[in-house]
Amino acid sequence: xxxxxxxxxxxxxxxxxxxxxxxxxxxxxxxxxxxxxxxxxxxxxxxxxxxxxxxxxxxxxxxxxxxxxxxxxxxxxxxxxxxxxxxxxxxxxxxxxxxxxxxxxxxxxxxxxxxxxxxxxxxxxxxxxxxxxxxxxxxxxxxxxxxxxxxxxxxxxxxxxxxxxxxxxxxxxxxxxxxxxxxxxxxxxxxxxxxxxxxxxxxxxxxxxxxxxxxxxxxxxxxxxxxxxxxxxxxxxxxxxxxxxxxxxxxxxxxxxxxxxxxxxxxxxxxxxxxxxxxxxxxxxxxxxxxxxxxxxxxxxxxxxxxxxxxxxxxxxxxxxxxxxxxxxxxxxxxxxxxxxxxxxxxxxxxx
Amino acid sequence: xxxxxxxxxxxxxxxxxxxxxxxxxxxxxxxxxxxxxxxxxxxxxxxxxxxxxxxxxxxxxxxxxxxxxxxxxxxxxxxxxxxxxxxxxxxxxxxxxxxxxxxxxxxxxxxxxxxxxxxxxxxxxxxxxxxxxxxxxxxxxxxxxxxxxxxxxxxxxxxxxxxxxxxxxxxxxxxxxxxxxxxxxxxxxxxxxxxxxxxxxxxxxxxxxxxxxxxxxxxxxxxxxxxxxxxxxxxxxxxxxxxxxxxxxxxxxxxxxxxxxxxxxxxxxxxxxxxxxxxxxxxxxxxxxxxxxxxxxxxxxxxxxxxxxxxxxxxxxxxxxxxxxxxxxxxxxxxxxxxxxxxxxxxxxxxxxxxxxxxxxxxxxxxxxxxxxxxxxxxxxxxxxxxxxxxxxxxxxxxxxxxxxxxxxxxxxxxxxxxxxxxxxxxxxxxxxxxxxxxxxxxxxxxxxxxxxxxxxxxxxxxxxxxxxxxxxxxxxxxxxxxxxxx
Numbered sequence: 088x089x090x091x092x093x094x095x096x097x098x099x100x101x102x103x104x105x106x107x108x109x110x111x112x113x114x115x116x117x118x119x120x121x122x123x124x125x126x127x128x129x130x131x132x133x134x135x136x137x138x139x140x141x142x143x144x145x146x147x148x149x150x151x152x153x154x155x156x157x158x159x160x161x162x163x164x165x166x167x168x169x170x171x172x173x174x175x176x177x178x179x180x181x182x183x184x185x186x187x188x189x190x191x192x193x194x195x196x197x198x199x200x201x202x203x204x205x206x207x208x209x210x211x212x213x214x215x216x217x218x219x220x221x222x223x224x225x226x227x228x229x230x231x232x233x234x235x236x237x238x239x240x241x242x243x244x245x246x247x248x249x250x251x252x253x254x255x256x257x258x259x260x261x262x263x264x265x266x267x268x269x270x271x272x273x274x275x276x277x278x279x280x281x282x283x284x285x286x287x288x289x290x291x292x293x294x295x296x297x298x299x300x301x302x303x304x305x306x307x308x309x310x311x312x313x314x315x316x317x318x319x320x321x322x323x324x325x326x327x328x329x330x331x332x333x334x335x336x337x338x339x340x341x342x343x344x345x346x347x348x349x350x351x352x353x354x355x356x357x358x359x360x361x362x363x364x365x366x367x368x369x370x371x372x373x374x375x376x377x378x379x380x381x382x383x384x385x386x387x388x389x390x391x392x393x394x395x396x397x398x399x400x401x402x403x404x405x406x407x408x409x410x411x412x413x414x415x416x417x418x419x420x421x422x423x424x425x426x427x428x429x430x431x432x433x434x435x436x437x438x439x
Numbered sequence: 440x441x442x443x444x445x446x447x448x449x450x451x452x453x454x455x456x457x458x459x460x461x462x463x464x465x466x467x468x469x470x471x472x473x474x475x476x477x478x479x480x481x482x483x484x485x486x487x488x489x490x491x492x493x494x495x496x497x498x499x500x501x502x503x504x505x506x507x508x509x510x511x512x513x514x515x516x517x518x519x520x521x522x523x524x525x526x527x528x529x530x531x532x533x534x535x536x537x538x539x540x541x542x543x544x545x546x547x548x549x550x551x552x553x554x555x556x557x558x559x560x561x562x563x564x565x566x567x568x569x570x571x572x573x574x575x576x577x578x579x580x581x582x583x584x585x586x587x588x589x590x591x592x593x594x595x596x597x598x599x600x601x602x603x604x605x606x607x608x609x610x611x612x613x614x615x616x617x618x619x620x621x622x623x624x625x626x627x628x629x630x631x632x633x634x635x636x637x638x639x640x641x642x643x644x645x646x647x648x649x650x651x652x653x654x655x656x657x658x659x660x661x662x663x664x665x666x667x668x669x670x671x672x673x674x675x676x677x678x679x680x681x682x683x684x685x686x687x688x689x690x691x692x693x694x695x696x697x698x699x700x701x702x703x704x705x706x707x708x709x710x711x712x713x714x715x716x717x718x719x720x721x722x723x724x725x726x727x728x729x730x731x732x733x734x735x736x737x738x739x740x741x742x743x744x745x746x747x748x749x750x751x752x753x754x755x756x757x758x759x760x761x762x763x764x765x766x767x768x769x770x771x772x773x774x775x776x777x778x779x780x781x782x783x784x785x786x787x788x789x790x791x792x793x794x795x796x797x798x799x800x801x802x803x804x805x806x807x808x809x810x811x812x813x814x815x816x817x818x819x820x821x822x823x824x825x826x827x828x829x830x831x832x833x834x835x836x837x838x839x840x841x842x843x844x845x846x847x848x849x850x851x852x853x854x855x856x857x858x859x860x861x862x863x864x865x866x867x868x869x870x871x872x873x874x875x876x877x878x879x880x881x882x883x884x885x886x887x888x889x890x891x892x893x894x895x896x897x898x899x900x901x902x903x904x905x906x907x908x909x910x911x912x913x914x915x916x917x918x919x920x921x922x923x924x925x926x
Contacts, residue, residue, distance in 0.1 A: 142547035149538035151516075155530070162523055163521070168864065174517070182880075184505060185502050234524075235864040237864060396543045399543075407558070
C-alpha cells in the first residue's frame with residue numbers, strides 16, 4: 088500500500104473518530120430541550136458530556152489539519168467549496184463551546200435559556216450539516232478543471248444530500264440518547280430511553296435508505312457487506328436499547344456511525360472530490376496528495392502519537408465512567424452571586 | 440473593494456480577536472499550575488483559593504481561545520484555497536502536528552482538570568494542569584513555526600511540474616531561526632500579559648478593599664487588615680515578578696527579531712522605521728511624520744547610530760531603505776508595488792515597544808513599592824497596574840499587525856503574493872456576509888466574556904472555596920459529588 092492510500096485511510100479514521108465521538112455529544116446537545124425538563128436535568132445532561140466533549144471536538148481539528156498537510160488540494164477545494172456551510176458549522180461550534188462553559192456562570196433564567204438554545208442548535212445544526220457535506224462529497228459537486236467548486240449554496244441541497252443530513256442528525260440523536268441512558272440515572276435516564284426509541288423511528292428508515300442509495304449510486308463491491316453490517320448493528324442498537332442493555336446498545340450505535348463513515352469514504356476512493364461538471368475534472372486522491380516526504384513525516388508522527396492520544400482519551404473516559412445523576416448536581420449554579428444588577432459588593436451566596 | 444480585500448480584513452479581524460485570548464491562556468495556564476503546585480506543596484488555604492479563583496478566570500478565557508481557534512484553522516481553506524493548495528505540503532504539517540501533539544493534550548486534560556478535582560488523586564490532578572500548560576506552550580510553537588515559514592521560508596522547494604511548494608526538511612522548518620526567535624518573543628509577551636492580568640486583578644481587589652474599608656470606617660489612608668489582602672498581595676507580587684522577568688526576555692528576543700528582520704525581511708524593518716533610503720550608520724527614529732506619496736519624511740526626530748546597531752550589531756552598519764528595496768524587488772520579481780503600509784508599520788512598532796515597556800516599568804515600580812510587607816496607599820499605583828493590562832493586550836495586537844502587515848504584499852515572502860492566494864471560487868458577497876456575521880458575533884461575545892470576567896473578579900475567591908476546609912475535602916469522602924467548579 089502506498090503512502091497516499093495510507094493517508095487517505097488515516098483521514099478516514101480521523102473523520103470516523105470524530106463522527107463517532109462528537110456524534111453522541113451532538114446528540115446529547117440536540118436533546119437538551121427534549122429530555123431536560125428542568126435546569127437540574129439539563130445540567131445532568133451537560134455534565135455527562137462535560138469532561139469529554141472538548142477532546143472529542145479535537146478529532147475534527149486533527150482531521151482537517153491532517154487534510155491540509157496530506158491533501159492540500161482536497162482541503163482547499165472542500166473548505167472553499169462548502170464555504171457557507173462551513174461558516175455555519177463554525178458559528179455553531181463557537182456558541183456551543185462557549186455555552187457549555189458559560190451557561191452556569193450567569194444566574195438569571197433568561198441567561199441559561201439563551202445558552203441552552205446555543206447548545207441545542209449548536210449541536211443539531213452541525214449534526215445535520217456534516218451529513219449534507221459528506222453526501223455532497225461522495226456525490227460530487229459542480230467543479231471546473233482547476234478544482235474550483237462552482238456549485239452555489241442551493242446546489243448543495245439535493246435530495247441525496249438532504250437525506251444524508253437527516254441521517255446524521257437522527258443517527259447522532261439516537262447515539263446521544265443511548266449515551267444518556269448509559270451515563271445518567273433517574274428520570275433523565277428513562278426519558279433518554281424513550282427518546283432513543285423515538286429517534287430510531289427516523290434514524291432507521293433514513294439511515295437504511297441513505298446507505299442503500301449510497302451503495303447503489305456510488306458503492307463498491309466491498310462496501311456492500313459494510314452497508315449490510317451497518318444496517319444490522321443499527322437494528323441491534325435499537326433492539327438493545329429497548330431491552331435496556333445500554334452499554335451494548337451504545338457500542339452498536341457507535342459501530343453504526345463508524346460503518347456509515349467507512350461506507351462514505353470507501354465509496355469516494357480513489358477520488359477526493361468528484362466533479363459533476365465533467366468526471367475528468369474530478370480531484371483524485373493522488374492528485375490532491377502532498378509529496379512523499381511530508382507523508383512520511385506525518386506517518387511517523389501518527390504512528391507514535393495517535394496511540395498515545397487514544398490512550399489518554401480512553402483514560403479520561405475511564406475516570407468519568409460513573410453515571411451522573413441529580414444527586415451529583417450542586418443545588419445552585421457554580422456562581423452563587425447576584426445578577427447583573429446586584430450591588431457591587433453584595434456577598435455571593437455560598438456555592439456549597 | 441473585492442473579495443481579496445474582505446478576505447484580508449476577515450483574516451485580520453479573526454486573528455487579532457483570537458490573539459486577545461491566546462496570550463492569556465499561554466501565560467495563565469502556567470501561573471495557575473504554579474499556584475496549584477504551591478498549594479500541593481504547602482497545603483495553605485490561600486493557594487487553593489488563588490488556584491480556583493484564577494483558574495476560573497483562566498477557564499472563561501480558555502473557552503474563547505478554543506472556539507476562535509477553530510476558525511483560524513478552517514479559514515485558510517475557506518478564504519485562501521490557492522494559498523492552501525500551494526503550500527499545504529509545508530504549512531499544513533505543523534498545523535497537523537499542533538492538533539495531534541498539543542491540542543489533543545490540552546483539550547483532554549482540561550476536561551480532566553475541571554471535572555477531576557474530587558475524582559483524581561491530588562498529584563495526578565496537579566499533573567493535569569501542567570499537561571494543559573505544556574500543551575498550550577507546545578501548540579504556540581507549531582503555529583509560530585508555520586507563521587515563521589511564511590516570513591522566512593526554509594526547508595522546501597517548489598516543484599516545477601505540480602507548481603506546489605514541497606517540504607524537504609521538517610527539521611529545517613521546525614528549527615527555523617525565525618520560528619524559535621518569534622516563539623521566545625511571543626511567549627514572553629504572553630507571560631507579560633498573563634502576569635499583568637494577575638497583577639491587575641489583584642490590584643483591583645486590593646484597591647476595592649481599601650476603598651470600601653475607608654468608606655465604612657472613615658479612615659482613608661492606611662489599608663485595612665484582614666479579608667483577602669494577604670492573598671492578593673502575594674498574587675500581585677507574583678504577577679509583577681512574572682511580568683518583569685518576561686519583560687527582560689521580550690527585550691532580548693525583540694532585539695533578535697529586529698536583526699532577523701534586517702536579514703530576511705528588510706522591507707519590514709525599513710517600514711517600521713520609516714527609513715526611505717539606504718543608510719550607513721542609520722539613525723533610530725523617535726518621531727516622524729511622513730509623506731507616503733512623496734516617499735519621504737517631513738518631520739524626523741532621530742537618535743544617531745542606534746538603528747544600525749539594532750539591526751546589524753554595528754554602529755556603522757548599512758540598513759536598507761524602502762525606496763532601494765522597492766527597486767531591488769522590481770528587478771527580482773517584476774513590476775509591482777512591494778511596499779507595505781508604512782504608516783501602520785511605523786506606528787505599530789513604536790506603540791508596541793512603548794506600551795510593552797510601560798507595562799514592564801509598572802511591574803518594576805510595583806515590586807519596589809510592595810517590598811517588605813508594604814502595600815502602597817496611593818491609589819495611582821493601583822490605577823497604573825490596572826491600566827497596564829490593556830496596554831499589554833494592545834502591544835500584543837500591534838506586534839501582530841507589524842509582523843503580518845510588514846509581510847505584505849507577500850503571503851510567503853518572495854514566493855507567493857497575497858493576491859495569488861485567495862480562494863477563486865468564493866464570491867465577494869460570501870466573504871462580506873461571513874465577515875459581517877463573524878465581526879458582529881465576535882463583538883457580542885467580547886461583551887459577554889468581559890462581563891463574566893468582571894463579575895467573577897468582583898465576587899472574589901470566597902464563593903469558589905467558601906470555608907477554610909482545605910485539609911479534608913480532597914479525600915475520598917466527597918468522591919461522588921460534582922464540585923461547584925464544573926458546569
